[in-house]
Amino acid sequence: MGSEEKCGALHGKYELGRILGHGTFAKVYHARNLKSNKSVAMKVVGKEKVIRVGMMDQVKREISVMKMVHHPNIVELHEVMASKTKIYFAMEFVRGGELFAKIAKGRLREEVARNYFQQLISAIDFCHSRGVYHRDLKPENLLLDDEGYLKVTDFGLSAFSDHLRQDGLLHTTCGTPAYVAPEIIGKKGYDGAKADIWSCGVILYVLLAGYLPFQDDNIMSITAEFAVEDEAAIGKGKGIESLNAFHIISLSEGFDLSPLFEEKKRVEKDELRFATMRPASSVISKIEEVAKTKNFSVKKSDSCVRLQGQESGRKGKLGIAADIFAVTPSFLVVEVKKSSGDTLEYNQFCSKELRPALKDIEWTSTSGNSMPA
Structure with missing residues (x-):
């Protein structure tokens, strides 16, 4: 234990108390902020040991990540301090344990x-x-x-x-x-x-x-940044994204499992999903065919299609985005969303034009259940 920890004070700001836990490269103490009197968890990492085993980049990465992410279900990093031999993480104190x-x-x-x-x-x-x-x-x-x-x-x-x-x-x-x-x-x-x-x-x-x-509060700016990235990806011809476990979780509503649990009335939605065992090119061609009959302009790549209506509706021009994800090389999930315009007009287009056109390429389970949302 360093001299600062022995005397119970750190940088004149924190009073260190009992040890809460320890691992190979770090110890965690209960500490008190002398100015605010609030409890914190102080993670103390020995520089020499992490440098010796080549883990300093890992420590730096942890600091960078924790400074980036602020969420009620993520432990908050208050500040990082350092001495010649130690790195100190002053973090949110979580009382309930693991x-x-x-x-x-x-x-x-x-x-x-x-x-x-x-x-x-x-x-x-x-x-x-x-x-x-x-x-x-x-x-x-x-x-x-x-x-x-x-x-x-x-x-x-x-x-x-x-x-x-x-x-x-x-x-x-x-x-x-x-x-x-x-x-x-x-x-x-x-x-x-x-x-x-x-x-x-x-x-x-x-x-x-x-x-x-x-x-x-940053949700709108994040969405805007993603929209710009989508446009760039279309221009560059981005390949089909593979679906990992968290993608499947986020798309789970699209597997249309509600009949297994309860009767539900359909409500207006601005997205639909379906699965297919046809290649992505077939999906894109089908969507493109429908777009042409309704005078939509089309932007496409290997994994997405963007449709833009030419006439203004109740809430401007209707915009539709279709993204294709690979679960396996020959089993795809297609997610279709309204990107602009009126939800009612979007739903009418999907029910009267898009869904009928896609019916013959939509995957159906052995029990006869299809998967669109």
Whole structure:
């Protein structure tokens, strides 16, 4: 322990108390901010040890990530300080301990498990929208506060979207072996793959019932940035994106599993999804055919189609975006959304023009159920 920790004061600002936990490269103390009198968790990392094993980049990455992400289900980093031998992370103090400890006591009630799962998805979706991937999610890295809110911590193994290589995969250190997810689709063939996806969809439907995504004040600017990226991608001919577990979770409503649980009236929606075993080129050609009959201008690439109406409707010109994702090389999910204009006009176009045209390429399960939302 360093001299600053021995005397219980750090940079004249924090009073260090009992140790909360420790790992190979860091110890975490309870500490008190002398100015505000508020509790914090002080993570202390030894510089010499992390440099010796070549993990300084990992520490720097953790600092960068935690400065980027501000979300109610992510542990907040207040500030970072350093001495000649130590790096100090002053973080939000979460009193409830690890989710692991709660799980170890016995099975959680369904509504409690659903609540934790939805908070986790909210945090991870927020990170992914900012190009950050945690890569070491496990109950030990999920903390609970006094009121039962879940907090994601320990971003030491996280990666940024710029770590993606040409094969579309992340090539940084990944996870704890006991918790690394297996491949979604194994060597079962496409019928087995479809069955697995259907089963996963049922579970996810239950877990995500009533889920509302987190939104913050930056949501409009983020959407605008993505719109610019979409336009650039169309011009460059972006390839088809592979669907990972979190994509499937975010698309789960599109698997149209509601008849398994309850009767629902259809309401006005500004998006629809369906699956197909036809190639992306067939999907694009079908959409393009419909667009031409209704005088839409078309922009397209290998994985998306953008339609723009030429006549102004009740809320301006109708704009439609269709994105294609690959679950397997020959099993695709197509997501169609309204990008501008009136929802009623969009729904009428989908029901009278688009859906009938796509009917013959839409995938149907062995039970006869189709998958559009």
